Amino acid sequence: MNKRIVVVLSILAVVVGTPPVSPAGPKNDGRPDGGTLGYGEYGRPSTLDPITSNEMVSLRITELVFNGLVGIDEKQEIVPELAERWEASKDSRTYTFFLRKDVMWHPKEGEEAKPFTADDVVFTYKIMMHPKTTTPLKVRYEFIESVEKLSDYGVQFTLKRPILNALAKFSFKVIPKHGPSHPLYLTREDPFVRQPIGTGPFVVKTITTDREIVLVANENYFKGRSHINKFISKPFADQNIMTQALMFNAIDMVVLVNPRDIPELQGDKRFVLQPYNALSYAFFGYNLRSPLLADKRVRQAFTYAVNRQEVLDSFFNGQGTLVSGPFAPGSWAYNLDVRPLPFDPQKAVALLRQAGFAPGPDGTLQKDGKKLTLSLKVPIEKESEAVKRVVLAFQNYLKNIGVAVKVEFKEWQAWKESVFQEHDFDIIFASWVFDDSADISSLFHSAEIGAWKNNFGGYSNPEVDGLIVESKLTLDHEKRRTINRKLHAILAEEAPYTFLWTLTNYSGYHKKLRRVAIHPYKFFSFADEWFIPAADQK
Amino acid sequence: MTRYSQIAGEGRDASDLPVWRSADTLDLAYVGYGLLIVALVLVSYVLGVFNWLPHDPEQIRFDLLNAPPGSAGHLLGTDFLGRDILSRLIVAIQAYFLPGLVAIVISLVVGTTLGALAGYRGGGVEVLVTYFNNLVDSFPRLVLILLVIAAFKADIYYIMIIVGVTGVPVVASLVTGKIAFLRQKHFIEAAHVLGLPSHVIVLKHILWHHCAPLLVIRATIGMGEAILIETSLSYLGFGVQEPMPSWGNMVQAGANYFFQGKFWPSTAPALAILLTILGFHLLGDGLNSILEDRGGK
Numbered sequence: 001m002n003k004r005i006v007v008v009l010s011i012l013a014v015v016v017g018t019p020p021v022s023p024a025g026p027k028n029d030g031r032p033d034g035g036t037l038g039y040g041e042y043g044r045p046s047t048l049d050p051i052t053s054n055e056m057v058s059l060r061i062t063e064l065v066f067n068g069l070v071g072i073d074e075k076q077e078i079v080p081e082l083a084e085r086w087e088a089s090k091d092s093r094t095y096t097f098f099l100r101k102d103v104m105w106h107p108k109e110g111e112e113a114k115p116f117t118a119d120d121v122v123f124t125y126k127i128m129m130h131p132k133t134t135t136p137l138k139v140r141y142e143f144i145e146s147v148e149k150l151s152d153y154g155v156q157f158t159l160k161r162p163i164l165n166a167l168a169k170f171s172f173k174v175i176p177k178h179g180p181s182h183p184l185y186l187t188r189e190d191p192f193v194r195q196p197i198g199t200g201p202f203v204v205k206t207i208t209t210d211r212e213i214v215l216v217a218n219e220n221y222f223k224g225r226s227h228i229n230k231f232i233s234k235p236f237a238d239q240n241i242m243t244q245a246l247m248f249n250a251i252d253m254v255v256l257v258n259p260r261d262i263p264e265l266q267g268d269k270r271f272v273l274q275p276y277n278a279l280s281y282a283f284f285g286y287n288l289r290s291p292l293l294a295d296k297r298v299r300q301a302f303t304y305a306v307n308r309q310e311v312l313d314s315f316f317n318g319q320g321t322l323v324s325g326p327f328a329p330g331s332w333a334y335n336l337d338v339r340p341l342p343f344d345p346q347k348a349v350a351l352l353r354q355a356g357f358a359p360g361p362d363g364t365l366q367k368d369g370k371k372l373t374l375s376l377k378v379p380i381e382k383e384s385e386a387v388k389r390v391v392l393a394f395q396n397y398l399k400n401i402g403v404a405v406k407v408e409f410k411e412w413q414a415w416k417e418s419v420f421q422e423h424d425f426d427i428i429f430a431s432w433v434f435d436d437s438a439d440i441s442s443l444f445h446s447a448e449i450g451a452w453k454n455n456f457g458g459y460s461n462p463e464v465d466g467l468i469v470e471s472k473l474t475l476d477h478e479k480r481r482t483i484n485r486k487l488h489a490i491l492a493e494e495a496p497y498t499f500l501w502t503l504t505n506y507s508g509y510h511k512k513l514r515r516v517a518i519h520p521y522k523f524f525s526f527a528d529e530w531f532i533p534a535a536d537q538k
Numbered sequence: 539m540t541r542y543s544q545i546a547g548e549g550r551d552a553s554d555l556p557v558w559r560s561a562d563t564l565d566l567a568y569v570g571y572g573l574l575i576v577a578l579v580l581v582s583y584v585l586g587v588f589n590w591l592p593h594d595p596e597q598i599r600f601d602l603l604n605a606p607p608g609s610a611g612h613l614l615g616t617d618f619l620g621r622d623i624l625s626r627l628i629v630a631i632q633a634y635f636l637p638g639l640v641a642i643v644i645s646l647v648v649g650t651t652l653g654a655l656a657g658y659r660g661g662g663v664e665v666l667v668t669y670f671n672n673l674v675d676s677f678p679r680l681v682l683i684l685l686v687i688a689a690f691k692a693d694i695y696y697i698m699i700i701v702g703v704t705g706v707p708v709v710a711s712l713v714t715g716k717i718a719f720l721r722q723k724h725f726i727e728a729a730h731v732l733g734l735p736s737h738v739i740v741l742k743h744i745l746w747h748h749c750a751p752l753l754v755i756r757a758t759i760g761m762g763e764a765i766l767i768e769t770s771l772s773y774l775g776f777g778v779q780e781p782m783p784s785w786g787n788m789v790q791a792g793a794n795y796f797f798q799g800k801f802w803p804s805t806a807p808a809l810a811i812l813l814t815i816l817g818f819h820l821l822g823d824g825l826n827s828i829l830e831d832r833g834g835k
Contacts, residue, residue, distance in 0.1 A: 240794045264798065314600040385618060385794045392619055392781050396598045409779055411688065 027224035033217075035532035036230040037513065039253040040242040044211045044235040047193035048204060050173035051128055051186050054136045056433070057233075060255065063524040064215055064231060065106075066173035066198035069097050069121065074517050074526060078167050082116065082174060082199065092162035092475070095170070097121070099153040103222045105176045106197040106204075113220070114178060116199055118155040122147050123177040125157075132185035137172065139442070162475055174199070201226040201528035211235050227531035240385075246271065246508055253509035255523060259316040259386060265508045273506045276518040279328035279438075282431040283497040284376075284394065288458045290426050292372060297355040299495035303341045304348035306397045312501050315389045320503040325488035326440050329502050332481060333438035335488035340499070348401050357402075365402040373404040374426035379415035390500075391429050421451045423458065435521060438484065441468045444491060459496040512536035565824040572758065572821020575814055582631040593622035595629045596781050604800045615802040618791055623806050626783040630807070633784035637698035638764035642757045644702025649709025650753065654740050656710065657717030664714070671707035679704045683771065692776045694768065694784075701767050709756055716749055751829035755822045762818035769811055785811050 026033060045058035050066050053059065071081035080086075083097035103116035125147045128137050145160045159166065180192040196204055199222070202215035213233040217226045234251055236242045243261035245251050247268065257265060257273065265271050284302070286293045293299060308322050322340040327333040352365055352372075360366040364373065378391050395405040405427070410418065418424045432443070442448050445468050446460035464487065471483040492499070507518055512532050519525035585591065592613065599620030607615040607623075614623040656667035683700045690696055720726060729739045765785065771777035772786025780787060785807040792804030 241797070244797050260795075260798075310600050314603060385791060388780060388791065389619060393598055393600075395781065396596070407780065409692065409775065414688070 025219070025225060027227065029224075031227055031515070031531045032534045032537075033225065033227050033229065033531070034534065035228050035512075035537035036232065037228050037253060037530070037532070038232040038234055038251045039255060039509075040245055040251045041233050041235050041255065043237075045213075047188055048213070049175060049186070049193045049196045051124075051137065051175065052134045052188050052193050057235075059521075060523045061204075061213060061215075061233060062173055062196075062198075063200075063519070063522045064202040064527060065196060065200045065204055066175065067103075067200050068171035068173050069099075070167060070170050071525070072168070072171060072519070074519075078171075081171075082121075083170075086167070086170075088167075092166065093159045094156055095159070095166065096150065096154065096156045097170070099155065100222060101153055103199050104220050105178075105199060106218060108178070108197055109195075114176065116174070116176070117152045118149040119152075120174055120177050121155045122149050124172070124174045127175070127180065127184065127186050128172070130185040132187065134187050140169065141172070143169075161473070163472070164475055164477060164480060202231055221528065223528060226528035228527070231527070243508065246510070249510070252513060253507065255507055257506045257508040258384070259319055259503065261508075262317055262319065262506060265506075270511060271508055272511050272513075272516070273508050274516060274518060275504050275506050276520050276523075277330050277502075278505050278520050279331055279434040279502075280431055281323045281328055281502045282390075282429070282500040283323075284500070285428045285430060285457050285497045286495075287423060287426050287456075288460075288496065289423060290374075292367075292370070292374065293426060295355045296494055297351045298357075298372075299498070300341070301348040301351035301355070301401070302398065302403070303495055303498040304344045304351065305401045305403075306394060306498065307343040308340065308500055309343065311390060311393050315386060315393075316501075316503055319506070320501045322501050323499040325492040325499060326444065326497075327438055327484065327488055328432075328434050331434065331438045333484035333488070335485040335492075337485070338489050338492045345397075345401055352401065352403075359402055363402055364404050371404065372402070373406065375406045375408055376427040376429065377408050377410055377415055377418060377425045378429055379410060379412045387429065394429070419456050420453070423456065428456070433521070439472075440487070441472065444468065444496065457496050459494075461490070461494065464490060464494075561828045565827045568820040568824030569828065572817045572824060575817025576758075576821065579631055579635070579814065582628045583635050586629045586632045591622075591625040591628060593625045595621060595625040595783060597621060604795055604803060606800075607802055614806045617788065617803045618795060623788070623803060626788060627785070627807060627810055630778075630783040630785050630788065630810075633694060633778045633782060634761075634765050634768065637694045638761050640695065641698040641702040641705065641764050642760040644699060645705030645709050645760060646753055646757060648703070649706040649756075650713050650745065650749070652706065653710035653713025654717065654745065657714040657721075658736070658740055658744070667710060667714070671710055674704055675707050677704070679767070680770065683767070684774075684776065687776050692771075692779055694778050697767065697771065697777075698764060701764055705756075705760060705763070709753070712752055712756065713745075713749055716752060717744060720744060720748055751825060755826050755829075758818045758822040758825070762815040762822075765811060765815055765818075 041057050041060075043055075043057055045053060045055055045061060047053045047058055048061050048065070049058075050062040053062065067081045069081060069083040070078050070086070073079045082099055082103060084100045085098050087096045088094070099116070099118060099121070101115075104113040105116055105120075107113040125141070125144065127133055128135060128141060143160055143163050143166075145158045148156045148158070150156055157170070163169075175186075175192075176197060179197055180186045180190050182190060186192065194207070201218055201221045201223070203218050205214045205216045207213050212235070215231040215233070217229050219225055234245075236245070240258070242251075242254050243258060243265065246254050246265075262273065265273050286299050286302075288294055312318060312320050312322065321329050323329055324338045324340040325335060327335070356367045357365040357372055358367070360371060364371050366372060376391065376395065378387065391407055395407055398405050419428055442454040444455060444459050444461075444464055446455070446462075446465050448455035449458050449460065467483050467487050467490075471480050471487070474480045474483065507516075507523075509516060514531050514533065516530050517526040592611070597620075599616065602610060602612070602616045602620040604618055605612060605616040605620065607613065609615065612622050612624070614627070617623055617626065652667045652670065656664040679700070682704065683697050686696050686700055725743070726739060729743055734743075768777045768784055769786035769789065772784060772790045775790070777786045777790075778784035780791075788807035789804050789811070792800075792802075792807065796804050
């Protein structure tokens with residue numbers, strides 16, 4: 001019954017041209033509508049839907065096009081989005097969501113816009129969990145036992161076990177039942193992944209021959225039409241010229257300014273540099289299958305040998321913080337009592353001596369006639385000069401303590417294969433980006449060793465396994481924090497990685513953009529509130 | 539008359555003047571400049587081999603990133619890791635010298651053999667060689683190199699082997715053409731009549747006396763090509779890999795800082811490439827006019 005009313009109303013809306021329910025339409029908050037924002041992106045996303053995509057470039061687009069049941073506001077608090085309210089059962093095993101009734105899907109080409117209902121939520125969950133669906137999300141939602149449609153605007157999730165912060169997990173993006181061409185699963189071949197429709201503030205309009213993605217404001221957005229008319233994602237093959245493109249007004253925003261360009265933008269009054277902290281860190285990861293690296297003293301020695309502060313200061317203008325363990329600083333799980341190891345080459349040499357290494361005839365350390373020569377594999381596509389600098393500096397630091405490192409730049413796909421599939425490497429340089437659940441189980445649990453799993457180094461420690469499981473099961477936040485602090489201390493000591501730093505990310509944009517708030521991870525979460533003063537709209 | 543002098547004198551010029559006297563001043567200037575570059579390359583190679591350098595080319599200086607020319611004893615400044623640019627320019631010759639020679643030797647040896655076979659034997663052999671040449675020529679060189687890199691690894695020797703192989707058709711057709719031209723002069727027939735064995739005719743009378751200048755010219759141009767190919771590959775990130783310097787990867791790394799007003803890390807190697815390749819080509823060009831044209835005079 002309800003459904004029918006909404007359909008009628010929406011048809012009326014088209015005919016009469018006025019929004020049926022109050023918020024859909026202009027925001028009426030006194031800020032001007034209009035203008036276009038072109039932003040520079042680090043490449044072209046292969047898919048634009050929230051299920052199959054796994055890159056930051058796509059994530060930023062899906063943030064503009066889709067909504068979750070709940071959202072996360074600027075203060076990192078959970079706020080209603082597609083669900084206007086919710087109830088959790090006393091045993092925290094069932095969550096019932098009551099959906100908004102005024103949400104319309106973006107119209108499909110040549111069709112009427114359809115209303116958003118509980119069917120879409122059930123559909124999204126099922127398609128996400130279908131074995132044939134290509135998605136990195138499955139493991140995140142294995143805690144859900146079932147989902148049930150209560151009414152057109154009511155949906156209930158039953159969990160296998162109560163988990164901490166369950167509500168935050170319901171921020172997954174909902175896709176329409178009438179979207180994908182296959183009713184049961186979604187693959188990267190489905191046309192939907194390139195021409196998606198959502199409920200969000202922006203509608204995917206076209207993808208130009210230059211692979212620019214043009215998004216236009218959704219006139220019927222349930223939180224009120226976004227102020228800016230058009231977002232254009234412009235891919236840059238050469239990342240080095242992105243800041244120049246900004247300075248010559250070819251684009252209005254750069255999502256992540258190259259650290260070396262920061263001083264240049266800082267000195268220019270036309271632009272704003274806005275910091276945002278992503279939950280991420282860079283590291284050198286070791287292959288513990290290698291007999292040379294199996295001894296933790298060797299790995300610790302490498303950490304002592306690298307002057308990480310010097311690298312951070314010289315190459316990144318000091319825009320970041322050193323990291324001591326497996327959690328992102330800024331996350332509640334990070335243990336501030338564990339200090340990053342200091343730069344101490346003598347200590348490094350001493351540790352290597354203890355581990356049985358002695359200088360050979362050519363100065364390179366060796367043990368039982370075997371030289372301490374290691375291969376460091378770096379993906380070539382990420383070969384921005386910042387990466388190159390870090391990698392070569394690392395090689396130089398290790399050379400100073402008598403360790404030979406052979407740097408190998410590999411094509412992206414080949415790199416992934418040798419690291420995650422064949423495990424044919426000694427050291428890699430990479431970084432992890434986390435969401436706020438501070439879940440490191442896929443990185444260090446021994447069950448995650450294997451082809452295409454994240455524990456690429458083959459780290460296995462029963463104590464760590466136990467703590468990880470315990471931290472997942474506990475419902476007491478304080479207890480979980482204590483467990484994670486312990487995990488942090490153990491992994492810092494065991495050094496499966498040389499933990500490096502987390503960088504302060506900066507977005508650079510033209511000062512005509514106002515009220516810019518940036519989500520630390522998803523970036524565009526609040527973009528419907530951004531605006532451009534009428535005089536600057538051109 | 540000329541015909542007989544060709545047979546009797548075997549390549550000696552009709553006039554008794556030394557080669558350089560009868561040559562054009564401009565050609566001599568070309569050759570002179572080219573030889574200067576060759577000498578510089580050789581000297582740099584020797585300096586690199588014995589490590590007689592102003593600074594350690596791999597010494598990273600965190601306090602001297604992209605320092606301008608002249609600072610702290612760095613004549614050409616430092617690069618993005620504070621390494622001395624001049625030393626790296628000199629050492630970079632190592633990246634080209636032997637691999638470049640490998641490429642040249644491959645293309646000359648294989649190319650001359652095929653060319654001589656095709657030209658001397660003719661018939662079926664010539665058809666086969668022509669097919670081979672067309673086959674090699676029909677692959678874009680850069681694509682072939684990228685394929686090899688993908689299949690094996692980004693190693694300069696692999697790259698130079700491909701450069702050598704793809705250089706074969708040019709040499710082969712040059713030699714074939716030259717032999718076809720020489721055949722008209724009948725001295726090959728005369729040699730046959732005198733009872734000389736085929737290998738002597740081919741090696742001594744055809745290749746040594748008549749094709750040597752041609753091959754020298756190809757070799758000089760080949761060296762220039764080797765450098766240019768490496769530079770293009772470095773721009774794609776597949777050339778000589780850091781920390782080993784090459785002019786190509788120096789330009790590529792330095793270009794990142796060009797817009798920040800730090801032009802020297804990329805300009806110095808770019809100029810080195812320009813002047814060197816110009817040198818090799820002018821040398822080839824000059825030698826061509828001096829040695830080849832003289833035969834026709």
